[in-house]
Amino acid sequence: MNASNKNILLEAIELKALFDRLASEIKEREVLSGPFQLVGIHTRGIPIAQRLAKLMNRDPDQIGTLDINLYRDDLSQASEMPVVKETEIPFSIDGSRVLLVDDVLYTGRTIRAALDALTDLGRPKSIALLVLIDRGERELPIQSDFCGKKVSVQPQENVKVRLQETDGVDRIEVIDRQA
Amino acid sequence: MKETPVRIPHILSMADLSREDIEFIFQTTDRFREVGGRPIKKVPALRGKTVINLFFENSTRTRTSFEIAGKRLSADVINITKSSSSVSKGESLLDTVKNLEAMAPDVLVVRHPAAGAAQTITRMLKARVINAGDGAHEHPTQALLDLLTIRDHKKTLSGLHVGIVGDIAHSRVARSNILGLQRFGSKVTVIGPKSLIPLGIEAFGVGVSYDFKAVIGDLDIIMMLRIQGERHDRLPFPNLREYSRFFGLNLQLLQKAKSDVVIMHPGPVNRGVEIAPEVADAPYSLILNQVKNGVAVRMALLYLLSGTEE
Known part of the structure; x- marks a missing residue:
């Protein structure tokens, strides 16, 4: 590991506390306004949604998964062929209160695409957004309803969420792409 | 989930596609x-x-399939057929394609009676080209949907024995399927009268049989083909009834087949010639699954x- 271009933002234990806090915030909100259905955005939104479901004593297999590739606004700008992943919603979108889950909120374009993808599948009563990290610098008027941590980083820096399920380790890093 | 970022510029021949490409x-x-x-x-x-569908030969399934596919993706799909275009006024393929290029299409889907037509077109324009059948050469999208249909039902594409029965000499579907099935290590036997099997086809690693009854019991998949009347000056066998007696698939012959055999046909089907209606409509017939795929x-x-x- 190269220490010079990598800063650890959150270690596993801090990440655990962050998940606990988000789960209790969701539950608090549900007391006021009714239950949410969790929908994770590929790739890391899915394990995040599953962990939150477990913390709230719900079946992690009952979360929805959403792939936004078919709704992207930059298809032809990709240099490689896009890998389309599975969209599977095990409940009816119509009339449900959806909580979209993703790892990092940045430009807002992923969420814009996710809103289109979701509303093509039905008419939810409402859609809210949960992210682990909000790094600012939005290009669209999109904000989160639940946010694990707000950070301020430079444009050339990447916020990388690493999770056991996808990366073999629980850690959030800031990586300088120019270093 | 495999993350193989393959780059396929055009879909011209199954020979261009690796096993990884096909799986992707x-x-x-x-x-x-x-x-x-x-x-x-x-x-x-x-x-x-x-997306422009440029069809110099008749087609129902393939053209409609591409049109629906394009529309479900929100592309603008335009159909040009030989009879409705300036081709019938004597315009050459080169001129037709150059004019279409000037309208900046993104994908051109081409069916043409000449082998290699789609390949030739790639050199004339910037658009991506999909070969939807070029003469007796290839029909790669048909082979892909056939392979997918087989995979759906057999859960594998390896170690199978596939019989392709009928007008092999004129069949682009047979050629593309042979290339595709061999990529996955399945065995192909072509079956038909001698006059419809190209000489030297064994060199491509396929088995040859002139006796359908003798080999049917060894097949996992039977792919029936139509006699391509439009590509024959006269029928290369005495009459259709005799052809049907030796190479048509009916319930009686099917009794000799494996119990888990499945029947496929790329269409159009000539009922009563290469396939009996009760076989074409049976539950082990995958003809409509092919269309859906x-x-x-x-x-x-x-x-x-x-x-x-x-």
């Missing part, structure tokens, strides 16, 4: 099947892209070709 295409196809099962079967992925495969191909820039 199928992985993408699985996602488009989900779109085909929605109440609103449309996604905005190819909004603003133009065709739309999803073509959505995947249009999407993958449009998803990258040269």
Whole structure:
């Protein structure tokens, strides 16, 4: 590991506390306004949604998964062929209160695409957004309803969420792409 | 989930596609099947892209399939057929394509009676080209949907024995399927009268049989082909009834087949000639599964070709 271009933002234990806090915030909100259905955005939104479901004593297999590739606004700008992943919603979108889950909120374009993808599948009563990290610098008027941590980083820096399920380790890093 | 970022500029021949390419295409196809099962079967992925279906030969299934595939992806799809275009006024293929190029299409889907027509067109324009059948040469999208249909039912594409029965000499479907099945290590036997089997086809690693009854018991999949009357000056056998007696698939002959055999046909079907109606409509017939898979495969191909820039 190269220490010079990598800063650890959150270690596993801090990440655990962050998940606990988000789960209790969701539950608090549900007391006021009714239950949410969790929908994770590929790739890391899915394990995040599953962990939150477990913390709230719900079946992690009952979360929805959403792939936004078919709704992207930059298809032809990709240099490689896009890998389309599975969209599977095990409940009816119509009339449900959806909580979209993703790892990092940045430009807002992923969420814009996710809103289109979701509303093509039905008419939810409402859609809210949960992210682990909000790094600012939005290009669209999109904000989160639940946010694990707000950070301020430079444009050339990447916020990388690493999770056991996808990366073999629980850690959030800031990586300088120019270093 | 495999992350193979393959780059396929055009779909011209099954010979160009590796096993990994085919698996990547199928992985993408699985996602488009989900779109085909929605109440609103449309996604905005190819909004603003133009797909031109340029068909110099008749077609129902393939052209409609590409048209539906393009529309479900929100592309603008334009159909040009030989009879409705300036081709019937004497315009050459080169001129037709150059004029279409001036209208900046993103994907051109081409069917043409001359082998190599799609390949030739790639040199004339910037658009991505999909070969939807070039003479007796190849029909790669048909082979892909056939392979997918086999995989759906046999859960594998390896170690199978596939019999292709009928007009092998004129069949682009047979050629593309042979190339595709061999990629996965399945065995292909071509079956038909001597006059419809090309000389020296054994060199491509396929088995040859002139006796359908003798080999049917060894086949896992039977792919029936139509006699391509339009490509024959006169029939290369005495009459259709005699052909049907030796190479048509009926319930009686099917009793000699394996109990888990499945029947396929790329269409159009000539009922009562190469296949009996009660066989074509039986539960072990995958003919309509092939058509259904065709739309999803073509959505995947249009999407993958449009998803990258040269």
